Amino acid sequence: MSQMHNVERQLREMILGLEIGPGEKLTERWIEGRFGASRTPVRAALLRLETEGLVGRDGRGWTVSPINLAELEQIAVYREAVEVAAVRLTCIHAESSAIDIIEAMLDSCDENTPREEWHRVGMDFHIELARLSGNEFLFRAVRDAMTRLSRARWLEVRDEAALGRAWAEHRAILAAARLGEADEAARLLSAHIVGSRDRLVTSLANDRRGLRARGFAVVAA
Amino acid sequence: MSQMHNVERQLREMILGLEIGPGEKLTERWIEGRFGASRTPVRAALLRLETEGLVGRDGRGWTVSPINLAELEQIAVYREAVEVAAVRLTCIHAESSAIDIIEAMLDSCDENTPREEWHRVGMDFHIELARLSGNEFLFRAVRDAMTRLSRARWLEVRDEAALGRAWAEHRAILAAARLGEADEAARLLSAHIVGSRDRLVTSLANDRRGLRARGFAVVAA
DNA sequence: GATACCATTTTGGGATACCAAACCGGTATA
């Protein structure tokens, strides 16, 4: 494994895991010392993470991208377009056994499952469903969108009931997809994404003060 | 302007302008000498162009991405999803004056216009229409997809009649968008993209031998 | 003539040195 990939992976994990907070400044020298790599792979990693939207330029320096409420809304619209297109393709030609694997992912979560795992599976559901479309571009679009949403979703305050509702919606989408009912799957997925967006943005807007107190930049636009 | 951006821009232009053919090998040292920059900005530029899909890794080295017929088909599906979503938003809230600007772009092309200009305007039509959606992610998705299609579209054999038909379809889409008829605009745009894809892939598949003779790698998958 | 093998060269990955510009702190002045 090259140093560049090491730095990229570890830095991504630190950002997504909120070990480095949204809005925090980054210096190439700090990363260099933190991961024991020289600036060459550090710069390469930053350039890649920039295209993922996880870090950005702030004047001359680097900044961990803040949580951006307007961006979250736009991503939801984008997700709706690509995920609905993907699930329609999935309905047309995905094997039932492939759907079963995704359902098993959902089943693997119960009351003893740590929150990290619920979070990961909740994202992987959408990513894997898009992968079944067989379209590399739709798949990457969904994967990248979920990556961008990851931190916000983690910070969202969700009670167990909401989580249960989300899982039920996931199952309903899978059921429609298994039967090849594209219109129904599209309708359910669309509603699911819109609902998730509303809860997400509302939750973060309400907690904005608390999040800022933790040092997390949450901007409106 | 930094060296990295210089190299990135010039190299992109050389690739899109087919001065460096699809499938050609690139070495960092050659680029270094060609543009008079050192390897640091050259490597940074290659990393960025890699995310655009214009260059890729070939084992240890770099290769200009070949024309990939399967990829062209997948991009068309992706475009349909994002462009239709974008034009629906555009129908809802775009000003008529903004539509006029795009129509003026189409009008600027006549029988004396060089082919490069037709090519550019043909892509910018889709990009600018998506920009009017106001959704940054849909816009970037369309822009990046058109960039990836650029070389293939340039190599497509198109007679004047086909070009005229495409322009007529563009105008019809704008007319529907101006009236806010989202369903009609979506239907027209969708048909336009599918038709374009069919002509594009057919043309390239037919000319595959000739393109290879020019040193251009055209792969089926 | 084809092929296996070895020495040489080339190439990408990484580390480091240098520079100019931005940033920061302190000081002097109004």
Next chain:
DNA sequence: TATACCGGTTTGGTATCCCAAAATGGTATC
């Protein structure tokens, strides 16, 4: 006290150097 200015420090941008691995080409062998 507020502010303008100035010098030292930090930081990103770039050039260059080193290294290991891969490609290359020539040669000996079958």
